[in-house]
């Protein structure tokens with residue numbers, strides 16, 4: 001009984017041992033199916049998935065690194081989102097390498113076609129592990145069956161194509177936004193094997209192809225180029241964790257320029273118009289505070305709304321962008337026209353005439369800004385900011401001047417101008433509305449003697465109203481001219497520098 005048991009045990013052991021060493025023969029492989037052939041080729045007795053394909057130098061038999069050739073075909077590239085500093089691509093990535101263990105030319109000479117398969121076939125093979133060094137996330141495309149194509153040629157060349165979708169970081173420099181150009185790279189790097197084991201190459205012929213139908217809404221594609229480098233990971237930067245060494249890396253870079261049409265039509269032109277509208281204020285009279293303030297503040301608010309809508313799409317970088325220079329410039333112009341109004345309005349409400357030596361900007365401004373000039377040493381001192389007291393009207397040179405010399409009032413045709421003055425006793429409102437001719441003719445006033453003071457030849461007396469209108473007239477030219485100069489500098493910087 002026990003001998004029988006022993007015999008059965010021996011038999012079992014023998015069969016187990018036989019199965020263990022049973023390496024399926026590769027002879028007469030011609031009549032095998034694809035599945036049978038690949039099962040035999042990758043059988044555990046002759047193929048180890050964890051072991052990379054090895055070839056040796058002929059001279060001294062040293063292990064050579066395996067060369068992996070990469071090709072990329074870009075189907076799709078989504079708008080770079082400046083806000084997130086990232087972009088999306090859909091790309092077909094093809095890896096090609098030679099695995100001598102999978103050569104079946106000799107064992108199955110009649111099979112000329114490559115063995116084709118999908119993910120299942122790939123999972124039985126060794127794969128060079130390559131990762132996207134600058135990815136935010138990535139995944140294989142395809143719904144149920146992920147889109148992987150594996151092919152093994154008779155000579156052992158393995159080609160693995162996979163369609164991947166990736167979101168990649170692109171550290172953009174937005175200094176010249178929206179006239180910027182960006183270079184965004186896709187970086188592939190070997191994960192496990194350093195350069196003594198695996199070297200990545202771009203395919204010699206057309207390593208990168210962009211789909212001809214590829215269209216970016218906000219950018220124009222200027223070109224793409226590829227680069228092969230070696231990444232050095234040492235124990236200081238720990239780029240590959242504890243594994244120091246040199247790792248093969250590939251990259252391709254796309255050069256993009258932003259299409260400015262949208263920004264010109266939606267930002268630059270409207271803001272130019274808004275700035276121009278703020279100049280309408282200079283054609284309104286200096287004491288028309290409600291319309292002039294309305295115009296100034298509403299253009300300011302409109303412009304800030306326009307600009308903030310623009311700024312929301314951008315990351316909050318600390319450096320100054322070109323669009324911000326434009327924003328600051330336009331804000332200053334609108335602000336300037338408001339300040340001009342405040343200045344002109346203050347002068348309009350003054351009561352004291354100003355004597356100027358010559359009718360030029362320098363003298364007028366100088367005399368206006370320092371009303372207590374040498375010639376006025378005896379007059380009351382009146383602060384620039386303090387409005388004149390109404391009780392002092394009889395001493396006001398302007399009123400004195402009008403009353404003493406009986407200047408015809410029809411030279412003042414603006415009603416508001418007169419409203420201030422009509423409080424003084426010498427005017428009747430009926431005479432005020434008569435004239436519509438030139439206001440404040442300087443010639444009328446120039447040679448007339450003024451009260452107790454005598455004029456030197458060449459001195460001109462200007463009423464505050466005249467001065468404010470003079471300033472307004474100057475502003476009508478100076479503001480547009482300054483804006484033109486600003487534009488000249490701005491657009492030169494944008495397109496030339």
Ligand SMILES: *[C@@H]1O[C@H](CO)[C@@H](O)[C@H](O)[C@H]1NC(C)=O
Nearest residue numbers: 027028029030031032107110
């Ligand atoms: C393969 O199959 C063909 C017929 O399909 C046959 O003639 C041939 O002898 C077979 N070869 C081997 C090696 O079995």
Ligand SMILES: *[C@@H]1O[C@H](CO)[C@@H](O)[C@H](O)[C@H]1NC(C)=O
Nearest residue numbers: 225226227228229230251253
């Ligand atoms: C390739 O990369 C290296 C290192 O990053 C760089 O010096 C070289 O300019 C790049 N070549 C091209 C064509 O971009």
Ligand SMILES: *[C@@H]1O[C@H](CO)[C@@H](O)[C@H](O)[C@H]1NC(C)=O
Nearest residue numbers: 194195196197244245246247
């Ligand atoms: C690759 O790694 C091996 C062991 O991990 C190391 O001996 C070798 O120096 C490395 N080679 C390079 C080029 O980093």
Ligand SMILES: *[C@@H]1O[C@H](CO)[C@@H](O)[C@H](O)[C@H]1NC(C)=O
Nearest residue numbers: 196230231232244245246247
């Ligand atoms: C990596 O490459 C650098 C030069 O490119 C070399 O100095 C260094 O020795 C290499 N490291 C290894 C481990 O081979």
